[in-house]
Amino acid sequence: MSDKIIKGSVWKYGDNINTDIISPPAYMELSIAEASKYAMSPIDPEFSTKFNKGDILVAENNFGSGSSRETAPLTLKHLGVDIIIAKSFARIFYRNAINLGILVLECNETHKIEDRDELEVNYLEGEIKNITKNETYKCSKMPEHIMKIINAGGLVPFLKEYKKDR
Amino acid sequence: MGMTISEKILAHAAGVDKASAGDILWVKVDKAMMDDILGPRVEIAEKLKELNAGVWDKDKVVVISDHYTPPANAKQAEIVKFTREWAKEYGVDNYYEFVGPCHQIMVENGHALPGKVVLGTDSHTCMYGAMGAFATGIGSTEMLGVLVTGEIWLKVPETIRVVWEGHLQKGVMAKDVVLKTIGKIGHAGATYKAVENVGSTIENMIMDERMAISNMAVEMGAKAGIIPTDEKTKEYLAQRGITEGYEIYESDEDAEYCETLYFKAEELEPVVACPHEVDNVTEIKNVEGTEIHQAYIGSCTGGRYNDLLEASKVLKERKIAKGVRLLVSPASKEVWDRCAKDGILQILSEAGATILAASCGACLGLHSGALAPGEVCISSTNRNFLGRMGSKDSKVYLASPVSVAAAAIEGKIVDPRKYL
Numbered sequence: 183m184s185d186k187i188i189k190g191s192v193w194k195y196g197d198n199i200n201t202d203i204i205s206p207p208a209y210m211e212l213s214i215a216e217a218s219k220y221a222m223s224p225i226d227p228e229f230s231t232k233f234n235k236g237d238i239l240v241a242e243n244n245f246g247s248g249s250s251r252e253t254a255p256l257t258l259k260h261l262g263v264d265i266i267i268a269k270s271f272a273r274i275f276y277r278n279a280i281n282l283g284i285l286v287l288e289c290n291e292t293h294k295i296e297d298r299d300e301l302e303v304n305y306l307e308g309e310i311k312n313i314t315k316n317e318t319y320k321c322s323k324m325p326e327h328i329m330k331i332i333n334a335g336g337l338v339p340f341l342k343e344y345k346k347d348r
Numbered sequence: 349m350g351m352t353i354s355e356k357i358l359a360h361a362a363g364v365d366k367a368s369a370g371d372i373l374w375v376k377v378d379k380a381m382m383d384d385i386l387g388p389r390v391e392i393a394e395k396l397k398e399l400n401a402g403v404w405d406k407d408k409v410v411v412i413s414d415h416y417t418p419p420a421n422a423k424q425a426e427i428v429k430f431t432r433e434w435a436k437e438y439g440v441d442n443y444y445e446f447v448g449p450c451h452q453i454m455v456e457n458g459h460a461l462p463g464k465v466v467l468g469t470d471s472h473t474c475m476y477g478a479m480g481a482f483a484t485g486i487g488s489t490e491m492l493g494v495l496v497t498g499e500i501w502l503k504v505p506e507t508i509r510v511v512w513e514g515h516l517q518k519g520v521m522a523k524d525v526v527l528k529t530i531g532k533i534g535h536a537g538a539t540y541k542a543v544e545n546v547g548s549t550i551e552n553m554i555m556d557e558r559m560a561i562s563n564m565a566v567e568m569g570a571k572a573g574i575i576p577t578d579e580k581t582k583e584y585l586a587q588r589g590i591t592e593g594y595e596i597y598e599s600d601e602d603a604e605y606c607e608t609l610y611f612k613a614e615e616l617e618p619v620v621a622c623p624h625e626v627d628n629v630t631e632i633k634n635v636e637g638t639e640i641h642q643a644y645i646g647s648c649t650g651g652r653y654n655d656l657l658e659a660s661k662v663l664k665e666r667k668i669a670k671g672v673r674l675l676v677s678p679a680s681k682e683v684w685d686r687c688a689k690d691g692i693l694q695i696l697s698e699a700g701a702t703i704l705a706a707s708c709g710a711c712l713g714l715h716s717g718a719l720a721p722g723e724v725c726i727s728s729t730n731r732n733f734l735g736r737m738g739s740k741d742s743k744v745y746l747a748s749p750v751s752v753a754a755a756a757i758e759g760k761i762v763d764p765r766k767y768l
């Protein structure tokens with residue numbers, strides 16, 4: 183993450199976008215590239231074609247609940263999802279996303295955000311500007327130990343450094 | 349201030365005297381489990397090669413092919429083959445296949461022991477909390493880190509204490525207890541937290557039942573579903589020849605809990621979780637008469653010996669309704685054999701059940717019983733998410749094995765108590 187401001191336009195979803203929705207089990211035997219065509223398909227079959235790199239995925243409560251399947255963040259990442267903003271995340275998904283270098287930010291006001299709103303996200307300051315609506319929301323900042331992982335480029339390079347230091 | 353079981357296990361694994369909720373610790377991992385669907389094939393095999401690394405301790409790694417066994421097509425077969433060959437290449441002797449869902453296999457083979465830290469690439473790894481372990485699900489990249497280093501960073505969770513007191517009514521099972529608890533806490537109510545299940549109701553339960561409770565901790569978002577180790581745990585292990593090599597931790601009297609919830613067992617009636625969320629829980633009487641097409645008894649939640657035994661009491665000398673299918677997949681080959689020997693499979697089969705291999709298959713709609721659009725299933729498994737067991741236009745109700753058996757008899761959801 184070189185720039186601390188991320189700009190993009192929104193695709194918006196609701197509560198409890200669980201891993202069976204993000205990565206339906208029936209397609210998990212496919213490669214990530216193939217499986218990503220079906221990401222989110224139970225609720226939005228268009229997702230894989232309409233989501234463009236640089237867009238921002240926004241949802242409400244409990245994003246990523248259910249399975250530990252990393253195919254969920256992997257397929258999203260494959261489609262260009264670099265940042266997800268939700269009111270809350272399920273624990274395993276949150277860690278998986280970070281380990282793959284996807285920024286996951288918690289914001290209590292995502293119900294004010296709609297499809298195609300333009301956002302400017304300052305993830306170091308914990309601030310989201312909704313350019314379309316001319317509103318500003320607070321969001322979580324990434325905890326320091328997690329930023330270390332993201333700055334290192336993911337968990338594996340981070341672990342290598344960590345072991346060297348010990 | 350005292351410590352909870354989770355805090356004690358994690359402190360020990362991190363080599364520190366004290367740990368409290370919120371601390372971030374690097375802990376040593378006692379066992380790392382990978383299944384076929386989310387194991388080596390997702391990132392792990394490729395990245396291990398890239399890192400030019402092996403596994404830190406092959407005796408602490410367990411690999412289990414369970415989701416795609418027996419394979420339904422060539423793709424699935426390829427994944428199982430890959431998993432098998434990967435285990436061989438890395439010298440992982442703890443490799444199992446075609447013997448049932450990973451969590452049951454872990455417990456039966458002594459890989460999940462009291463006081464240990466166990467991590468798995470499957471969210472229901474939290475089941476080993478019933479064995480007194482601190483166990484939780486992680487993603488594949490995270491598992492890669494564990495395989496290379498034998499360590500992981502964990503945030504010590506706060507603990508919600510769930511107290512169940514009293515005797516359950518006839519026809520009410522551990523599954524009803526955990527569904528009721530989830531209904532109360534909510535599907536995200538325990539996110540990042542540990543749940544500690546205590547009270548006389550839990551103490552009275554045999555290990556088969558306790559595992560159904562810990563198994564579903566993740567359905568409240570929880571990181572761990574702990575049940576204190578007692579004589580029953582020790583006896584269960586002793587029957588498997590394990591009498592040492594584990595540590596028993598108890599929560600201190602003055603341990604800190606973020607919340608304590610009390611439930612009375614006598615008041616609990618059979619319940620179901622309605623589509624499409626596990627916390628969408630209501631008494632069975634509120635949905636009585638709902639037509640079903642498939643009834644499923646199986647999985648790491650509801651396919652153990654006791655589950656099949658109780659279901660067989662409902663189905664003995666009865667027949668399932670015409671047009672309804674009852675599928676039974678014992679939670680392991682060991683369970684399968686024991687039920688066969690004791691005549692349980694025969695009773696179920698005579699009632700009209702189709703007895704399947706021990707497998708994950710139908711639980712997540714991969715094979716052996718997926719649902720068609722418009723179909724309704726009542727299931728003793730742990731998830732009823734949209735599309736979980738097949739078509740996204742199907743519906744899944746979660747219930748206890750006896751409630752599933754009773755529904756199969758009538759072709760609709762009913763209170764199982766009239767059959768007991």
Ligand code: SF4
Nearest residue numbers: 449647648708711712
């Ligand atoms: S039986 Fe179902 S819940 Fe258990 S490990 Fe298999 S797929 Fe997962």
